[in-house]
Amino acid sequence: MSFLEKITEFEFFDFKEYFDSVSSQDVENSLNKNNLDKFDLLSLLSNTATPYIEQMAQQANKLTIQYFGRVISLYAPLYISDYCNNSCTYCGFNRQNQFKRKKLSIAEIESEAKVLSNSGIKHVLLLTGEDLVKTPISYLVESIQVLTKYFSSIALEIFPMDTNDYKTLINAGADSLTVYQEVYNKSIYKDVHPQGMKRDYKYRLLTPERGAIAGFRAINIGPLYGLGNVQSEAFFAGLHAKYLEQKHPDVEVSVSVPRMTKAEGGISPKNLLSDKTLVQFMLAWRLYMPRLGINISTREPAWLRDKLIHLGATKFSAGSKTDVGGYSKVNKGNIPQFELSDTRNVDEIAQMIKEKGYQAVFKDWDAA
């Protein structure tokens, strides 16, 4: 059974009615359990659970320290190309957007890698838009190979592909995969992906499973909050993570919480995720899955990230540039994929983590 069947079970599930029916007693029962099921997750994501947020935080904080230690792992993204054939309505790389696109040469990627690794970063996340002509597998292989000289772990956030192509990239030196469903709600998915390969909901939904079969050791998933109803999307993220944990126990599963904060890419999000709800979601996931990695990017403002260290976060990006060539400034004037909020450099982030009584971990793997 794939996650498609799992999610299809909820096709006619009335989330609004269910969330409205959650009682305080339900929430308290869930908080007193050791092994939470999907109904507990629903209870803890509901508005009824919001007044219990401090109790959830205390429990989540303890679990995170027990399972992960007083530790935050650091990584940074590296954008190698912004060519893209998709038209995601929320994304700066949307093919309709007119701007001078850029694909880095292998030499330019090496320049970027040098600057980034000099900042102390050891775990890199390589990103590109979806354009098989401009950025074919062979180009990705070469890019990964050059990055292995500078980084101890290479994660990919690229267009979905088949298991065999993933194997090729793993053999080149990649070890982790990030792929966001963007939105689990099928009809919204169709609306915000009007054309391009990305229109195929099912192919994208099953990407993490193909990645796990190919042999990635860590897989990071999540929707983009703002596209669909936040509570049901957060539920599907948890359900998806749990499915992967059970089906592929040898994979480290984590979630990200990217959220649209204002009119990004020209559209106005109908479902803004508030700070408080974001925190509640993180806590609910932690209680549901004690070992789940929770990844917080520089999309979030500095003041909030500083607090999230104690609220279940396990991984931070640091010193990020989200435009192609942004580290070595090889390519001035490119537009970033999304706007950054936390602009502190790597040293400043590491220092802040230390001041919070946590250890910033730069290296947590030795790629072959």
Place this chain on the structure above:
Amino acid sequence: MSDILTIGGKEFTNRLFTGTGKFASKSIIPEMLEKSGSEMITVALRRVDNNDKDDNILNYIPKTVTLLPNTSGARTRDEAVRIARLAREGGCGDFIKIEVIKDMKYLMPDNYETLKTTEVLAKEGFIVLPYMMPDITFSRQLQDAGAAAVMPLGSPIGSNRGLEMIEMIEMIIRESSIPVIVDAGIGRPSQAACAMEIGADAVLVNTAIATSSNPPDVALAFSMAVIAGRKAFLAKMEDKKTFAEASSPLTGFLGES
């Protein structure tokens, strides 16, 4: 009389082994080691950065303490062997704690891959300490494959649940001719003392020390508990009994003469 534990030709007087993971700061580690007197410390090779001259975790471990690099993150024999070789090349010595884990939720060791790893690394001259699910047959197989000691888990890593596997561990202790080090799950000094009382040769404690609010003091408490448990074992303390027993129930009638 000195009570010395020998593993791989190296002698240890302190039977508390410690770890380097989960600490709020690496800078606490030297004080933790000094206060506890721990003479062996495990370090995940995945976290060792020999290119980092300032903040390499190895800089925080005094030369007098034996380094036990571990293969954390390995999911197969090939990955574990690769990590072990990297550890040796990186100057971490010949000791290696094998961790092969394919279950990220419960972090249970994969005994089959662990055995295959032990076979390879023992032949390459490593001093192999495999982290294992407590199983008497498997323990014998590891010994035959060349393990220098076995490290059965007390309960799941980081669970603080103590010796949930006590019956299985006792079997291994009774039958093993190589040292038995209880690793994982020991959350309180009393649990460490219990492991030593039943005859473990050493215990390895990390989470309970590293995540406490005062790691040096907690490490000291564990160290003292290990000494207490060891003394009790050496003094051949009697087993606990379920019922009260008269002092001579069978021969008391014979009287004093």
